[in-house]
Amino acid sequence: MKSYRPQEIVVEPGVEESPIYRNVKRAFPDLPFLSSAETGVLTPPDFGAAKRRLFLQRHRGEFLKKCPGSDGQVCCNYFVINFASNCPMDCSYCYLQEYLGSNPALKVFTNVGDLIAEAGEMLEKHRKFFFRIGTGEITDSLALDPYIGFSAEVIPFFAEQPNALLELKTKSDCVDGLLGIDPKERVVVSWSMNPQRVVDADEHDTASLDERIAAAKRCQAAGYKLGFHFDPMVEYDGWEQDYRNMVERLFAAVDFRRVAWISMGVLRTTPALKRAMRSRFPSSRLPTGEQILCPDGKLRYFQPLRVSMYRKMLAWIRAAAPTTFVYLCMESREVWEQVFGFIPACEKELGSRMTESVAL
Amino acid sequence: MDQEIRSYCRSKGFHLHTEARWLGYNEADRSALLEMIREVRPGENHFKDLLDWLDEIALRDGTPIATLLQKELSGVVTDPRLGRNDKLKRLKEELRRLRFPRLAGIEDEIHRRIRNLKLPRGISINVPPGLEGGGVGVKIEATSQEHLRRLAADASRAIDSDEMKQIFTMLDSGTAGT
Numbered sequence: 001m002k003s004y005r006p007q008e009i010v011v012e013p014g015v016e017e018s019p020i021y022r023n024v025k026r027a028f029p030d031l032p033f034l035s036s037a038e039t040g041v042l043t044p045p046d047f048g049a050a051k052r053r054l055f056l057q058r059h060r061g062e063f064l065k066k067c068p069g070s071d072g073q074v075c076c077n078y079f080v081i082n083f084a085s086n087c088p089m090d091c092s093y094c095y096l097q098e099y100l101g102s103n104p105a106l107k108v109f110t111n112v113g114d115l116i117a118e119a120g121e122m123l124e125k126h127r128k129f130f131f132r133i134g135t136g137e138i139t140d141s142l143a144l145d146p147y148i149g150f151s152a153e154v155i156p157f158f159a160e161q162p163n164a165l166l167e168l169k170t171k172s173d174c175v176d177g178l179l180g181i182d183p184k185e186r187v188v189v190s191w192s193m194n195p196q197r198v199v200d201a202d203e204h205d206t207a208s209l210d211e212r213i214a215a216a217k218r219c220q221a222a223g224y225k226l227g228f229h230f231d232p233m234v235e236y237d238g239w240e241q242d243y244r245n246m247v248e249r250l251f252a253a254v255d256f257r258r259v260a261w262i263s264m265g266v267l268r269t270t271p272a273l274k275r276a277m278r279s280r281f282p283s284s285r286l287p288t289g290e291q292i293l294c295p296d297g298k299l300r301y302f303q304p305l306r307v308s309m310y311r312k313m314l315a316w317i318r319a320a321a322p323t324t325f326v327y328l329c330m331e332s333r334e335v336w337e338q339v340f341g342f343i344p345a346c347e348k349e350l351g352s353r354m355t356e357s358v359a360l
Numbered sequence: 361m362d363q364e365i366r367s368y369c370r371s372k373g374f375h376l377h378t379e380a381r382w383l384g385y386n387e388a389d390r391s392a393l394l395e396m397i398r399e400v401r402p403g404e405n406h407f408k409d410l411l412d413w414l415d416e417i418a419l420r421d422g423t424p425i426a427t428l429l430q431k432e433l434s435g436v437v438t439d440p441r442l443g444r445n446d447k448l449k450r451l452k453e454e455l456r457r458l459r460f461p462r463l464a465g466i467e468d469e470i471h472r473r474i475r476n477l478k479l480p481r482g483i484s485i486n487v488p489p490g491l492e493g494g495g496v497g498v499k500i501e502a503t504s505q506e507h508l509r510r511l512a513a514d515a516s517r518a519i520d521s522d523e524m525k526q527i528f529t530m531l532d533s534g535t536a537g538t
């Protein structure tokens with residue numbers, strides 16, 4: 001995978017004592033570190049350029065948020081921690097192009113102590129509940145880890161929590177910083193998976209499929225539970241062969257009995273995201289699929305097509321990982337019923353099924 | 361030609377982005393779009409929709425927009441029997457068919473099977489746009505209790521028919537059973 005190297009680093013005065021700042025300084029000793037007091041708040045000229053200027057700043061407000069899900073879709077009751085905003089990689093379909101369109105700066109929040117204090121308070125206050133918490137909603141959980149060392153700061157905290165599970169979701173292979181820490185069954189490292197053909201065409205600067213599988217294998221050997229997100233699934237001539245091979249290769253390399261969960265989700269865009277894709281990645285063929293506008297405002301492959309994709313994929317997964325919990329991401333109740341023959345009664349039911357599946 | 365494009369855009373109050381997008385195509389595409397515009401005279405939103413679909417088909421099939429408009433769609437655009445509104449409607453239908461060939465094929469097949477049911481007036485069967493939702497809507501409108509009884513019996517026969525079974529199979533997986 002291509003390593004990340006920003007052109008410059010902009011630092012908010014007062015964050016120099018944070019471990020994140022020290023790690024970044026160590027990782028990029030030769031890069032200019034500018035003070036935001038002098039530069040002011042620089043608005044990056046465009047989304048791609050924004051990825052090349054790294055901001056280190058404090059996060060103001062709450063770190064923990066309930067995952068917003070999508071209107072009318074079955075949700076899995078998940079919390080997110082935003083420790084950074086935007087991502088150093090550059091997938092053509094990335095929803096951040098729309099979501100962060102007006103504020104695309106690549107920021108890392110340095111006040112990890114506040115994050116841990118906030119999470120600790122919530123978990124302590126609600127010991128009767130079990131929380132699944134992810135860090136990959138508006139960034140990739142691990143792509144910046146070699147430079148910022150975020151995981152080494154938070155994993156030891158989550159490893160001690162009796163009522164939480166931390167999911168680190170990535171398309172990178174940046175796992176070195178995790179391997180020496182004992183996750184004590186409290187951390188799931190998960191990968192978003194796609195055949196190499198999709199990686200090459202649309203997941204720019206991410207780890208290759210082989211690199212993702214190798215990194216997963218290393219994490220499993222180090223005691224981490226794994227998760228896999230076959231998301232976004234892309235339909236093209238020959239997709240069946242590619243996805244089937246990928247599933248088979250993956251489960252030949254990792255032990256499915258230590259896989260916490262697998263999700264499936266087809267490519268989702270919106271009209272605004274499609275416009276951003278057209279302007280930033282004009283040769284991407286993703287927007288040319290037979291995607292229609294669904295009631296939640298997202299474009300997906302029309303229902304009979306995506307149901308048939310999910311059923312095929314589920315059969316390949318079941319053949320390779322027969323007992324692993326599989327769920328659909330951002331899908332309607334009708335599609336759940338068609339694919340699995342049941343609909344989770346509520347988001348709590350889906351969440352608790354996932355939690356049970358981790359008690360491996 | 362570019363002057364004519366600009367004047368059309370100004371006369372219709374198109375946003376400068378839309379004008380720039382049109383002017384950004386190669387000469388053959390610009391000119392084919394202009395010919396189409398002269399015949400159909402769409403407003404900006406319709407024009408942008410047409411451009412989106414044309415762009416996507418061109419990218420997917422490697423067929424230039426000019427070819428699409430002059431070969432695949434010229435029959436509609438130049439049909440003298442159609443007024444402007446009908447031309448636009450038909451053009452969008454034809455373009456949707458090219459843009460979503462499998463979806464359109466399934467929808468056509470479902471509608472064909474609905475017609476085969478030969479339902480009497482008073483019963484209508486609808487499938488959702490884009491087949492999203494996977495359900496079939498059945499509406500019965502009767503003018504008397506006896507009429508309702510007859511329609512319910514007709515609906516019941518339709519429910520048990522092979523055509524109805526195939527409609528649900530297509531909604532479920534996109535393919536008809538054997």
Ligand code: SF4
Pocket residue numbers: 086087088089090091093094095096138139140171206
């Ligand atoms: S890895 Fe995720 S967050 Fe990063 S660009 Fe790709 S889709 Fe966006």
